[in-house]
Amino acid sequence: MNIPRYVPVAALSALLAAGLIAPLATGETAPGFWVEVLIGGLMTGVLYSLVALGFVLIFKASGVFNFAQGAMVLFAALAVARLAERMPVWAAVIGAVVIMIALAFAVERLVLRPLVNQDAVALLMATLGITFFLNGFGQSIWGSDIYEINLGIPREPMMVLGNVFEGGVLVNRDDIAAAITAVLLVGALAVFFRRTATGRALRAVADDHQAAQSIGIPLDRIWVIVWSVAGVVAIVGGVIWGGKLGVQFSISQVALKALPVVILGGFESVPGAIVGGLIIGVGEKMAEVFLAPPLIKAFDLAGGGIENWFAYVLALLFLLVRPEGLFGERRIDRV
Template identity: 55%
Template sequence: MDISFFFETLIGGLLSGVMYALVAIGFVLIYKASGVFNFAQGAMVFFAALTCVGFMDKFGMSLWLAIPATVLAMVVLGFAIERVVLRPLVNQPEITLFMATIGLAFFIEGLAQLIWGSQVHKLDLPIEDVPSEYIMEKFNIIVSNFDLIAAVICAVLVALLALMFAKTKVGRALRAVADDHQAAQAVGIPLQRIWAILWAVAGMVALVAGMLWGARNGVQFALTFIALKALPVLILGGFTSVPGAIVGGLIIGASEKLAEVYIGPHVGGGIEGWFPYVLALMFLLVRPEGLFGEKIIRRI
């Protein structure tokens, strides 16, 4: 086996896994604080990327003007979701909230295409998708500049989220709400406001994910299916853990790429589409709460 090719495949998978983790973090943020599995996260990724491109195409904005305009749009979307959808459903069963996010997903997808159109758009970021000369000279391994920079962007975003949760008043309130909604309300934490902030943050995470995946694959409806790749990531890492989303993303990205290269030729094409789900299913049988999830103990 060519060891250089193996490491190229492994590193490529790990860097793709970082972007899977970024989508999964959007799920974790909502689920951790509200107990809602946000099925609409993929639609938010699509809406964010399409809105950014729409601002550039229809209003002639530069990328650096379109990004803050899209951030504002995602914040407004997050606040609107909390006010119109979640607030009336407070204290309803979890399945009711889940079904609400399914309906929300279809609404957001339709709204994005109604405003900006349904054609495929090209998103040009100032990042060249070419092999890194430094990595090639230093380690004799071909790694894309785009993958490296995308991984750095994701790492910076995760670090900022960690600082927000650990050091800010809003972050402490978010942690309190995540631990116990009723106790948080009892000490005066405004639950609705915290949820609105959280949905706005999830919208901004969706923007970063949408731009990176949109630059690679084109801004199109298929971006909504990126969220499906986050499901095995969440199963491996745990639904309530940001570090778990990162580790799960790395595992899924690496295993998917290695399976495609080394197992795919023996079992037929398309293994990268279903192998992560098989891995997640096997993991569910051993540790259903995920690597970083809390064990649920039910007393009878």
């Protein structure tokens, strides 16, 4: 029994693609509605991607699986929301950047440096500690209500593709802004990583800590930089998310979905984070809208909500057939 490696991957992908097309093919769903669901999924996916991006950056540079990225998003969003009550939004964002950089210094000095050379699981638990601390700290200094971030983007949705589908497709303007921001951010990161000296140093560290250190790259400074960059990514994610749904504690929980995203995309891959986020976003939205009702009918369930676990189970399946993810390096610790 020797199945080539690509067979299960191809089968899983085919299954996903079939699930994506199925609602259209049965003809029970209006194409316009299907496109709306698709776009909704893509937008959620962009948010997941932004959180996952922070994960990937930190994992690449320090090998730390940063469980606290979600908490950082919440913290950043709270900072922007509360600062924006006293100053213009752009100033609040700059203030938040300063705060996140300070946070990066604190994390490096107080957590990463003492734990250097510990195994990955200990570091994971340390970031779990950071998560709890940040959640508590953020809510005690910024407050624990629901806050709004007003970016000045009009709320009413836009009608597009009115001539292609009957009834057109409704799109939120802030969704479009979010997508554009995400693209710009990824572009900027790509330039940063490829063209600047610091970016090259980061990639060197990601490849091999010891070799990087031996040619004179200061590891501790690199960590501060990468945590700062992840903090800035967290601000972008937090602002977009907060602008859409309001800044509240649940952000920190929903951001856990970035874990299956990075598994899908690959731990070290920036494009993987983006593609993985989009797949998960679309997948769970499609599953919730089109798969849940028949499931409810068939098994007499008390409601849907399968989007709560869909991402994780998808990641689990993926782990079984392709543990390194879509774009990851095949360096995974196999047992």
